Amino acid sequence: MANAPGPVQDIEFTLNGDPVSRTASSRQLLVHFLRDDLGLRGPKIGCDTGHCGACTVNYNGKVIKSCMTLAVQADGAEIETVESLAGESGELDDLQESFRENHALQCGYCTSGVLMSSKFLLERNPKPTAEEIREGIQGNICRCTGYVNIVKAISAAAHGDKGLDLIERMNREHSQEVRG
Amino acid sequence: MTAPTTEKVATTPWTGQSLPRKEDERLLKAQGSFVDDEGMYRQGYAEFVRSPYAHARIVSIDVSAAEALAGVITTLIGDEVKAMTEPLFQFAPKEDGSQMNEYLLGVDIVRYQGEAVALVMAETREIARDAADLIEVEYEPLPVLLDGVAAAEPDSYVLHDSLGDNIAWKGLFDWGDIEWALEEADHVVKIDKLHFHRYSSTPIECNAILVNWDPGTDMIRVVSNNQFPMFGALVIGPSMGVGVDQFDFVSQDIGGGFGIKINSYTHIGVLALLSRKAGRPVKWTETRTEHHQSGGHGNERTFLDIEVPVMADGTMLGYKMRAFDDAGAYLHYEPLGAVIWSQVVPGPYKLKHVQVDYTETLTNKCPAVPNRGYSRMQHIWFLERVIDLVAQELELDPVEVRKLNYIQPEDYPYTTPNGCVYDSGDLPTALDMVLEMIDYEGAKQLKEERAGSGKRIGIGIGTTLDSGTNNFGQSRILNPELPFSGNGEACTALLDLYGEVMLKLGTNPQGQGHETTGSQVAADILGMSPENIRVWAGFDKSHSAYIGFSGTYASQFAVTGINAIIGAVEKLKAEIIEVAAHAFGAEQDQVELVDGEARIIGNPEAAIPFIGIANMVFANNSTLPHEMAERVSLTCRHVYVPKFELPDVEKKYGNLTLTYSSQTHAAVVEVDEETGKVQILDYAVVDDCGKRINPMVVDGQVHGATGLGIGAALREAFEYDEDGQLLNSNFLFYHAATATDVPNIKTDHIESPSPFSGTGAKGMGEGGGAPLHTISSAIQDALGPGKAIVSDSHNPPERVWRLLNWDGPADERGVSVASKGTTS
Incomplete structure (x- = not known):
């Protein structure tokens, strides 16, 4: 049932690979629909204006802010949220595991959105530099990590290194960037 | 097999290791629980009406159109709040006793843009927002004072008449x-x-509060992301005329705090009043604009x-x-x-x-x-x-x-x-x-x-x-009459019925990893892996240990929280050893804890797993001397108190x-x-x-x-x-x-x-x-x-x-x- 008053519309779409058929209010935002009507916890609300990125989901192959999208726009779309990342028995995927190993999350509130943006980035650019990673997650605000370990975790997932190798590679990249 | 020795088993300490966090898996999989992930049966949604003026007299508030909207449950305005509460506690009234009068909702005069003056509760978030727009507030603007230095001038416009000046x-x-x-x-x-x-520091999760003033029990259950709920309780309890015992503060995952989330206590109070008026639970999630204007x-x-x-x-x-x-x-x-x-x-x-x-x-x-x-x-x-x-x-x-x-x-x-x-x-x-x-x-x-x-x-x-x-x-430097000094934190360490180790902390972290670091120090004391120690995620006043200072703020967990854990776990260890020594017929100093077992030192064959210890205390207590059975609880609370003088x-x-x-x-x-x-x-x-x-x-x-x-x-x-x-x-x-x-x-x-x-x-x-x-x-x-x-x-x-x-x-x-x- 649609929570918001006003006109409603029947919508059908694919959510994390499963078909969804629902009635949505015309004025309802996609993030509210996903959270309040479908009970998802992944997309978070942090700003209401499309800036913080906590609500980021993948919509027909591109990342969008689900607070800037109406629920009825989901009609016919394929939508993926962070809930799609872990394996069938709940095991973390490589990106999630890299976030865990590299302490790329603290409070965890921005994490769903950051993961979705990172995944999208790596699909387009499998071996990004640190600078490219920073640009790729520019639409996601994190207040806990200073982004340092997020960049590191994405880079590690992309390049498959860890520990000292990872640190040395990232330091090399950094010094190439800063003083040219 | 090696011959028994009298040497204790040496292990590498868990403390000091960069262990990945216990918290992470649930957060990475969106299985954490932030306030807006929680709900209560029959909950309504609240929306605040806030002043567009930085300084104005409230001439009138008309809620009739809002209350007439289908789906609206009730409204609440400042005058009602004033009638049923006292002004909030002030730390440092002037020597003559004069102080500002602040209520849980704006009364008579608003003093900053975004100050809340009314509340509406409805069946859905969207109806609540529509209804808030229908609440008519008439304001009479007043002069605006924005310079923190000029505000101290004797001829400056005074914001709070009862205070006498702006100091x-x-x-x-x-x-x-x-x-x-x-x-x-x-x-x-x-x-x-x-x-x-x-x-x-604008946490990405804004303030959020879900509160139920239960009409049957008179208990006020507050699910919130407030980071220092005990402080909040001490301030709003007297204002609302309720005992702190009526409050059950609950939080699990909190989306950043940085101190800012100490501030939500006035909204906790007024939302509780709204819940009481409605006879139903109410949820409020702050918008980003509200957070910036008034958070x-x-x-x-x-x-x-x-x-x-x-x-x-x-x-x-x-x-x-x-x-x-x-x-x-x-x-x-x-x-x-x-x-x-x-x-x-x-x-x-x-x-x-x-x-x-x-x-x-x-x-x-x-x-x-x-x-x-x-x-x-x-x-x-x-x-x-x-x-x-x-x-x-x-x-x-x-x-x-x-x-x-x-x-x-x-x-x-x-x-x-x-x-x-x-x-x-x-x-x-x-x-x-x-x-x-x-x-x-x-x-x-x-x-x-x-x-x-x-x-x-x-x-x-x-x-x-x-x-x-x-x-x-140090608060007494502001006001020598203040009944505050020292500091501290609490923890309960316990074995559950099958010997499971659990810690319950007084803290309510916002990403600082207390479940992980707490289990690391406890693991070293109990001789087991942190993996096998469950730290209750978040805080629940109904069963977590706490004192008046409990919370997560002011750079202190590594001292107050960790020492509370150490104290509680040491007490638990002593009880486990006492029960084990009794069972072994040995002296307590002959017993060590290794891998979740109590053992005679140097003899891994003589071992009682924690499940056996728990069994003797919880379900098989006639095997213990009666005095021990009544005294040993395997539920050990400790309050760490740093040594301070006034x-x-x-x-x-x-x-x-x-x-x-x-x-x-x-x-x-x-x-x-x-x-x-x-x-x-x-x-x-x-x-x-x-x-x-x-x-x-x-x-x-x-x-x-x-x-x-x-x-x-x-x-x-x-x-x-x-x-x-x-x-x-x-x-x-x-x-x-x-x-x-x-x-x-x-x-x-x-x-x-x-x-x-x-x-x-x-x-x-x-x-x-x-x-x-x-x-x-x-x-x-x-x-x-x-x-x-x-x-x-x-x-x-x-x-x-x-x-x-x-x-x-x-x-x-x-x-x-x-x-x-x-x-x-």
């Missing part, structure tokens, strides 16, 4: 003999004005008439200044900040003679509340500006002046002029390390090379202190904090002469928080505090227009730092264990705001001597451009030197 608190702090020092000094450096700006801002502080006595060799004797802290319209947690800065009176330096005339004022702005680095970072930013300007004006090397004035490693424990005891540290080593990390010599060379290119290089240094584990007795409130003297972490930062920046844009080329931090329980978590805290500080230094500010309208009420206009604004932050550390904390660890989460110091320092360096001075902590391109293009006379630079034998 929240005022006091003279005077230690040593500043007049003697100014007389004795070879030079006196005078700075007209420095200004620390208003900003917030709480960090303290803005102006420093005036600064005088710094300096000897010819660069030794600084102290300082004198007037400080005006702008608390905004109401005192939420304030005026505690008016004394909390004095935890770090000399900063990292051996300054002996200090006089501060401190005034906290009220203005028509959002209330100031604790924000990461609370009150101390403002002060240390001031001191770091002072030392750089002293170096520049006296043509001294900023590194050498710091080293000369630093408290030296052999000086610890070091007693400050106001009786605070700095526990340990090694500032000169930290500075050497951090300069090497940014290739200081290379950076100086780069600065020369780029001179005249239009891209100036600046090198900045910032040393800061993060004082942790407050002595709440400060001397007359002299404002005493030990105000238990531990002092330090951070030394250095940055190389490039300043674009054409645009004023500051780009960070290199950034490094050396952290010293004593013994590190989980180095990865510590580094994460350093990164986070640094990222916030860089954002604040260059991008983030709350600014009001002349009508008191906030110009930055969402993330379009409030430029929260993104990944492209924060550079790679290099970190290293030294460990100077605290002799006072038991474990050697020190609180370190707040970080001390060092990027603000460092970036101001770097911009100053780029400007060079004889030019404008960096007098504001916020330096966006337009301000830097103005500094670069400042062309005023030398006596209007805002800084001057009077030297002996010369006239100034």
Whole structure:
């Protein structure tokens, strides 16, 4: 049932690979629909204006802010949220595991959105530099990590290194960037 | 099999390891539980109506149209709240007893844009928002007062009639003999004005509250992301006329706090009243605009008439200044900040003679509340500006002046002029390390090379202190009658019926990893893996251990929380050993705990797993002596209490904090002469928080505090227009730092264990705001001597451009030197 008053519309779409058929209010935002009507916890609300990125989901192959999208726009779309990342028995995927190993999350509130943006980035650019990673997650605000370990975790997932190798590679990249 | 020995099993300690966090899996899979992920049967949704004016009289409020809307459950306005509650507790009324009257909802007069005046509750979020728009409030605008210094003037418009003026608190702090020092000094450096700006760490999860005042039991269940619920209970309980026993505060995952989330207690109170009126649970999730307008801002502080006595060799004797802290319209947690800065009176330096005339004022702005680095970072930013300007004006090397004035490693424990005891540290080593990390010599060379290119290089240094584990007795300096002192935290460690180990903490973390670090220290005591220790996620007052100070704030978990855990787990260990020794027929000192078993030392064959111990106590207790069966509970609560004495409130003297972490930062920046844009080329931090329980978590805290500080230094500010309208009420206009604004932050550390904390660890989460110091320092360096001075902590391109293009006379630079034998 649609929570918001006003006109409603029947919508059908694919959510994390499963078909969804629902009635949505015309004025309802996609993030509210996903959270309040479908009970998802992944997309978070942090700003209401499309800036913080906590609500980021993948919509027909591109990342969008689900607070800037109406629920009825989901009609016919394929939508993926962070809930799609872990394996069938709940095991973390490589990106999630890299976030865990590299302490790329603290409070965890921005994490769903950051993961979705990172995944999208790596699909387009499998071996990004640190600078490219920073640009790729520019639409996601994190207040806990200073982004340092997020960049590191994405880079590690992309390049498959860890520990000292990872640190040395990232330091090399950094010094190439800063003083040219 | 090896022969039995009498040696205990030696294991590598879990404490000190960078273990991945227990919390992460649920958060990565969106299985955490934040407030908005929770719901209650028959819950309604609340929406606040807030004042569009910064200052206005409420002429009338008409809720009839809202109440007539289908789906609206009820409304609540200030007059109703006033009729059923008392004004909120104030920390420091004036000597004649006068104080402001603040209620849980605005009454009669609103004093900042965004102040809540009415509430509506409806069946859905959207209906509640529609209904809020239908509530008609008529306002009569009043004059707006926005200048925190002018607010102190005797003829200033008074915001709170019952207070009589706009002074929240005022006091003279005077230690040593500043007049003697100014007389004795070879030079006196005078700075007209420095200004620390208003900003917030703006957690991405805004405030959120789900509350049910149960009509049957009269219990008030509050699911919220408030980070210091016990403080909230102490303030709102008396106002609402309810006992703290009626409140059940619950939180699991909290989406960032940074101190700001201490502030939500007034909304908890008024939403509880709304729930009582409706007879149903109510949920409220704050919008970003509401959060920026009314969720709480960090303290803005102006420093005036600064005088710094300096000897010819660069030794600084102290300082004198007037400080005006702008608390905004109401005192939420304030005026505690008016004394909390004095935890770090000399900063990292051996300054002996200090006089501060401190005034906290009220203005028509959002209330100031604790924000990461609370009150101390403002002060240390001031001191770091002072030392750089002293170096520049006296043509001294900023590194050498710091080293000369630093408290030296052999000086610890070091007693400050106001009786605070700095526990340990090694500032000169930290500075050497951090300069090497940014290739200081290379950076100086780069600065020369780029001179005249239009891209100036600046090198900045910032040393800061993060004082942790407050002595709440310092509040008595504000008001000697206050019944607060000391500090502490609680923990319960227990075995469950099948021998499972569980900890329940009094803290309610917002990402600091307490489940992980808590299990690490407990694992070492119990001789088992942290994996096998469950730490209750979050806080639930109905069963978690707590005291009045419980919460997660003010850089103290590593001391208060960890020591509470250690105490509780040690008690649990003693009980397990006592029961095991009885079962073995052995002495207690012959029993050790290894891998979840109690064993006779050196004989792994003689072992009782914890399930056996739990069985004897919980379900098989006739096997125990009756006295032991009644006494041993395997549910062990411990309250850690640091040793503090009451400060001397007359002299404002005493030990105000238990531990002092330090951070030394250095940055190389490039300043674009054409645009004023500051780009960070290199950034490094050396952290010293004593013994590190989980180095990865510590580094994460350093990164986070640094990222916030860089954002604040260059991008983030709350600014009001002349009508008191906030110009930055969402993330379009409030430029929260993104990944492209924060550079790679290099970190290293030294460990100077605290002799006072038991474990050697020190609180370190707040970080001390060092990027603000460092970036101001770097911009100053780029400007060079004889030019404008960096007098504001916020330096966006337009301000830097103005500094670069400042062309005023030398006596209007805002800084001057009077030297002996010369006239100034």
